[in-house]
Amino acid sequence: MEPLILDGKRVATEVKESLRLRVSALKEEGIVPCLATVLVGDDSSSETYVKMKGNACRKIGMESRRIHLPKETTTSELLSVINELNSDDDVHGILLQHPVPKQIDERAAFEAISIEKDVDGVTSLGFGRTSFGFGEYPSCTPAAIMNIIDFYDVSVEGKHAVVIGRSPILGKPVSMMLLNRNATVTTCHSYTENLAEIVSQADIVVAAVGKPNFIKGEWVKEGAVILDAGYNKGNIGDVDYDSCYEKAGAITPVPGGVGPVTISMLLKQTVDSAEKSAKLLRKSS
Amino acid sequence: MEPLILDGKRVATEVKESLRLRVSALKEEGIVPCLATVLVGDDSSSETYVKMKGNACRKIGMESRRIHLPKETTTSELLSVINELNSDDDVHGILLQHPVPKQIDERAAFEAISIEKDVDGVTSLGFGRTSFGFGEYPSCTPAAIMNIIDFYDVSVEGKHAVVIGRSPILGKPVSMMLLNRNATVTTCHSYTENLAEIVSQADIVVAAVGKPNFIKGEWVKEGAVILDAGYNKGNIGDVDYDSCYEKAGAITPVPGGVGPVTISMLLKQTVDSAEKSAKLLRKSS
Incomplete structure (x- = not known):
């Protein structure tokens, strides 16, 4: 069976449509x-x-x-x-x-x-708050991944998510966000032994490693959901798309997957922040 | 072969001996x-x-x-x-x-x-800094676990650590600290499916779930290092000690394992903070 294509452009379009309305209201x-x-x-x-x-x-x-x-x-x-x-x-x-x-x-x-203006989610305070479940502006790529998951109603609770990568703006926060959504989360990286074996157990694979075509279809469990947050030269993802396509239940393309949603998360969080300012202004006037 | 007993009292005694000297110096x-x-x-x-x-x-x-x-x-x-x-x-x-x-x-x-006085490591900022590798006062129980690991020279790099529990002061920070030491880390919790199977892959098991005698020896890989941060009524750990003892390469007892080291970490971090104050005073005088 062919996998569901997790179309980031579609998700981003919908996010941006609602943002346009919110921006208009703020401008008024x-x-x-x-x-x-x-x-x-x-x-x-x-x-x-x-x-x-x-x-x-x-x-x-x-x-x-x-x-x-x-x-x-x-x-x-x-x-x-x-x-x-x-x-x-x-x-x-x-x-x-x-x-x-x-x-x-x-x-x-x-x-x-x-913290009020950290809409890109790069501070350690923002990360801590996100990890503890009350962060307002998570790092944008993890936020995009969660957004795609929600848009396509991917089931997370109780699933085994394997995150490959542990950067402060990607691997670590997406691990915490998946954990907060009740996934069992394994975080892998360059020191991980038996990576293929670990990936083969994943219901959800998040690739955030920065190596082109790194994740191979033969590693992946039949039906797994594959989210490629990789961003390598020449618009190539971390996931070897063709071989993973054969195995996946759902997969993000590159380009047109996580990338466009990431930018729309940045916009969304800036609008959130502007709305908060507006609220404060209304209160104080 | 009998496992190595990771004797928390011994670790704590050594920590406290060095603290006594540092406290004396500060008092002078x-x-x-x-x-x-x-x-x-x-x-x-x-x-x-x-x-x-x-x-x-x-x-x-x-x-x-x-x-x-x-x-x-x-x-x-x-x-x-x-x-x-x-x-x-x-x-x-x-x-x-x-x-x-x-x-x-x-x-x-x-x-x-x-943040300067958060010696118990409970703030989201402290957690974020610890997760990003520059936290000064991690949460005390995770700090104790890392201290025991170092005292007994347990190898962490490249190992698969399975943490059972995801609280803000225990499961989450110890997952991050092990990840920063280059372990592959899986964080499990009440929604985890196939827990026994996941635990069976662990080189290092951290039990932080708050259920007495929950982790069974039959789940555990031969030779695994088992750290029991559980604290249940009647001084009972999360680890079923007798059955795990048969399989473990190293194991913390309860009582006398993680507990005593946790208190000594609290003392250590307070002394660290006092030394920082002293340094600032010296600079400003």
Whole structure:
């Protein structure tokens, strides 16, 4: 049987339609949801990502403020830019484009983003809150994965989810989010022995490892749900799509899977934040 | 072959010996490390735990300040007590005894503890930092488990660790700490299907489920390392000791396993915090 294709574009379209309405309503109150993107240096793919995010904002009527800092920026210079954005009432979300040049303490910069504006879900506080089940802005790729799961009504409770990858913005938070939805969760990584054997037990596979075509169909259990959060050069996922397609019960394509939903989660969380500001303003007026 | 007994008392004794020296050194500088314990209501086992912690402080020369609030205390009353302790320079660590009476928002109370004094590792920020590998005061029971692992030189890297339990102070943080030490980690809980089968694959089993004698020897792989963080009435662990003893390569007894080390971690983290205060004082003088 052919697997269900988990169409991220479709999910993203639906999310963005509802966001357009919410943005219009906010504008009527005089509030324009605004995402500030901070790019340090001149890495061309980072520039492309930042542009894509800016365009996505514009398309649903949001504003985006683009801050481009020179590649020699120091940690303390970056921190003061972030602090300014933290205290700017017109900015509802802050995205610091990863990676930053080597001389910068990236973790310190992420941590400086105030929890109210951490719409990209990069702070340790945001991660902790998400892990404990009361986080407002989880990291966007894990949020996208959960969104796809919900859109297609994938059953999670009691299932065995195997996450390959353990980064602070992907493997770790998606493990915690699946755990909070009552999956049994195994988190794997470069030190994992017998990876194929572990993957073969998974009802749900989340690939977040950053190696093109890494997850092979022969590893996968018949009928498993495969979510590919990999993002490698040439628009290639972590999942060997053709061989996994043969085995999967459901699978995300790359491109057109997790990626588009990730951007729409970033927009959604910025709109959430703007709505919270609006509520506070109404209260105080 | 008989398993290695992971003797928590021995680990705790060694930790406390080194703490005594550090406490003496601090006292010579005029600083007495002080743990504030906050107990709300009159649950008798909670009273016992708080007393035990106070005694443990005294035995190594530390101070403990016991705050006992009536069972009708409100969330906001408790928050103001915690805030006072946060700003009291003589207090280096704050422990809020769990559970608090039902009318109190326990999570809000935990979150109110400042990160500098969260020596019991209960805040979501502390959890996030620990998960990202730069936490200073992890939750004490997971810290105790890692301490026992290190004391007995248990190999973790590349091993498959199965954690049974997912509480914010035990299952979740110990999963993250084992993951940060390069174990492959599976986190199980009440919704897990085929628990016995999953446990049978574990090189390291952490029992943190709160059900007496729950983990059976027949589930366990020959030679596995079994760490029992369970704490049930009558001093009974989560691990069915006799049957697991037959299979294990190493095992913690209950009592005398994880428990004593947990208290010594609480002391250690309070002394760490006092030393940090001393350093700041020296800088500013």
